[in-house]
Amino acid sequence: MNTKPLNSKSLRRGRPAALVLAVVAASTVALVSCGDDNDSSGSSNSQAATPPTASFSGMTPSALKSAASSAVESARAAASAAASSASAAASSFEASVSAEVARASKDAQNELKDVKGQGNAMSDVAMTGKPRAQTSGLLAVLVTITNKTDKKASYAVQVDFLDSAGKVVETRYVGAENLAPGAKAQPVAISTKPPEPVLTPKLAKAQRY
Template identity: 40%
Template sequence: MNPTSPLRHVFGGRAARNLTPAVLAAVITAGTAACGGSESSSQGTARSTRTVSPEPTRTRSATASPRTQKEFAASVSAAAERNRQQAVKQLEGVQGRGNAVKDVSVSGLPVVKSEQFRSALVRVTNRTDKAAFYAVKVEFVESSEKVLDSVVLGFADVPPGQTASQHANSRKAAGVKTSPRIAQAERS
């Protein structure tokens, strides 16, 4: 590049050498048009300018989270266990069925002979005006009304007017036709 070149003056020696051919051509075209090209009209010289941005630099891709999938699952399991333990403590002092039985529904999921556990979907709807913790005890009952197992779930910080759901799972009722029912439900 010529030492008196307009590009050297605008960009400096090294920067001009690092420009891609497409950007360099656009800069030369824009510079020629701005300095008065061959287009003219009776009113004077027609000028067109164009802003040329350099190609965006590539950034490194986001790095993987330092937590593995196994660690994440363990974290979720630990949180569920803390909620369950809090629910067990909350239900210890409850007389009768509790203050939130009408806010909870349960439905059994289909039974498969080869299943390793019996599962029921438990839904809690917070009908109050502030977030609440719900402790729910689900029983798995045979047709003879014999309770095969009971499972306690904790629903933390259910927003007002919202519904939260969890599965109640029982290994003791696995492969057996049972009906799930809400034994107790307490809101705090």
């Protein structure tokens, strides 16, 4: 068997093939490496896209519905309590004022029955309407009596309630006894008629005695 020595030309022809094989091998390794990286990266992205339920906060829909229902019931209870309180206050006001009116009404009426005209103390008396919200819906007038003389005096006042035609529908009497000079009294005249039709209060008589 004859063995021919390799010359430099043969070595040069073999180098390109070796280089090609090296490049192919390196490319294969690179592709495998990229594939591993993509799998790892894909897995990481998948986990990041689904956050853990422990990171959520707040109430479930059923809990929110229950809380809203509770709030509505609380508001209704508060409104009902407020309405009851207002009604009780109005009733208390009416009772206390009625007692005051009852004490003075009869004496004032007796004093005025023989008075001709409007009396001698119209300038000592003024009237102011009270809000119906404070009087259980009744028409009430605060009558302010001021003793403008220099000695003690008593007063009798007549308040008429007129309809839209000017007709007297109801008359109430209030008074004040033994007012010192410069002192004031504020009895209340209350109409017992229904809120409708609306009546107008009028100072009819005021007598100082």
